[in-house]
Amino acid sequence: MGMKEDAISDFRLRRGSPGGAFLSLCTALVKYIMIPLGLLSLLGSLANGLSSGSGLDFGTVIDQLAVYLDRLMVYAIPLIILAIPLGFYPKGNYARIPFKLVYGLYLALLLLMFTDGGVLSISLDGSALGAGEISGVRVDLRIQAVIYILALISVVKAFMAFAEFGSYRKDYLDSLAEKAGDSEE
Amino acid sequence: MKAFVGLMKLATTVVTFALVVMLVIAILPIAAGGISPGETTDMTATVEDGELRLTGGLSITSSLNEDVEDVRIRMYSQSESGTLDIMDSAVTLAAGGTTEVPIDVRVPIAEAVVYMINANADKEAPGIGLPVTVSIDGTYFHRMLGFGFALDYEVPLSESGTISVDSVRNAAGEVSRVDVDIGGLSDSDMVSQFIPEGTQEATVSVGGSEVTVSLERTGGSAKVTVSGGDSLKQTLDALLDAAEAGDEITFEYAGETVAMTAEGLEDLVSVLRDLVDKASEAGVI
Structure with a gap:
């Protein structure tokens, strides 16, 4: 008695691996939550060191940079959720395609959203600059070119779901047949 | 096929890593006040x-x-x-x-x-x-x-200069003259360099309409008067309309005629309009 090989049956829970899902979830949590939190903590300690003695309130600078990291963490929640089925279904499984496709496309969108389309801005008013004639400073970093290339790479990665499926389908079916054989024995 | 997928994954990872490193290296000097x-x-x-x-x-x-x-x-x-x-x-x-x-x-x-x-x-x-x-x-x-x-x-x-704006109005309550008093000036002030002692007059006229800005400096105080017709706002509008119609713009300063472009006239009218608005809010003499 062989295993069914249609797309719908590939979505069955017994076709996935809970261990893989857990590993993928942990990786996503590290990438989108732990690393930004670590960066926030690092920036906070840097700000304390830089502020002492200088007239500039680096706390305000850090607060504004933190907004981008906060935004990254919030916008990345769908990616963290998508990472679970992505890790759950093995390569060569039909069910992996839609999740990988959506993951890649959303990642491209996230890059554009959390960087405001590739323009990072920091503004300081007089209170953050200490005493003096300077009443405000604004710094814009325009990184559109890099962000658009990174977004394009994410889109390419998304469509690689089909190539990955084609490459690993035979291995996947072989492993299914092997499992079926083992259970019959 | 597997080799292609593997190579593509490797290539995208390497390019992404290179871009992120490049971004960090390039941004840090700017973010640190470069x-x-x-x-x-x-x-x-x-x-x-x-x-x-x-x-x-x-x-x-x-x-x-x-x-x-x-x-x-x-x-x-x-x-x-x-x-x-x-x-x-x-x-x-x-x-x-x-x-x-x-x-x-x-x-x-x-x-x-x-x-x-x-x-x-x-x-x-x-x-x-x-x-x-x-x-x-x-x-x-x-x-x-x-x-x-x-x-x-x-x-x-x-450092110690003060500015107060007043207005003279016509029977209809419109501003016909703006008087500005500048006090508390000292010779070392930068403002003293462009409002020298004595009286200077700048007049702009286009197609029969005319607005005069008079600067009068005496010691630590100066007076700036803007006048033109019965209603300053109407005169300013008339200046622009005449300039748009192609009439010649004449600008005189201290008795000498100085070239003024249509853009220059627009800029001058813009600041004068704003002054008239401020004077409208000020008290009536």
Whole structure:
């Protein structure tokens, strides 16, 4: 008695691996939550060191940079959720395609959203600059070119779901047949 | 096929990593204050041919390890009256050094004085200043990354100067004359350089309509009077309408005729309108 090989049956829970899902979830949590939190903590300690003695309130600078990291963490929640089925279904499984496709496309969108389309801005008013004639400073970093290339790479990665499926389908079916054989024995 | 997928994954990972590293390396010097405009140096204000001429220099320090070409540097003052351009030039910022950018700008004296009045009329504490913004925009790293830097500060024109605005109105209650009293000036104040002792008069006329800005300085005080017709606002509108119709623009300062463009007239009318609005809110003489 062989295993069914249609797309719908590939979505069955017994076709996935809970261990893989857990590993993928942990990786996503590290990438989108732990690393930004670590960066926030690092920036906070840097700000304390830089502020002492200088007239500039680096706390305000850090607060504004933190907004981008906060935004990254919030916008990345769908990616963290998508990472679970992505890790759950093995390569060569039909069910992996839609999740990988959506993951890649959303990642491209996230890059554009959390960087405001590739323009990072920091503004300081007089209170953050200490005493003096300077009443405000604004710094814009325009990184559109890099962000658009990174977004394009994410889109390419998304469509690689089909190539990955084609490459690993035979291995996947072989492993299914092997499992079926083992259970019959 | 598997090799292709593997190679594609490797390639996208390597490119992503390279881009992120490049981004960090390129952004850190800018974020750490790699480009910073310094103070303006040796700024002097003189009045020549009905224009306020500002000369001096602006030093910009760059700690980036590459020259940054085509950097646009603008220096302007922005207030409710609009924008007063002081400098707009393109320079190359030398790597790891200081670049001196010369400033040499001419602004019609009437426009400069009225602009200064508008920018300070609402102040309660003594002191006259000009809000100035220095903006630096450029691209680097093979034009892949760009930066914009804007610094707002106030150029002190007088430490103890005060400005009060009053108006004279016609029977219909419209402002027909604006009187501005500037007090508390000292000879060392920068404002004293462009409102010298004595009386100067600037008159702009187009197609029969005429507006006069009179500057009168006596010791530590000065008086600026703006007059023109029965209703200043209507006269200002008439000036623009006549200029649009192609009538000749005549601008006279201290008895001498000075060239004025249609754009120059628009700028002057804009600041004068703003002054009339402020005077409308002030008390009636």
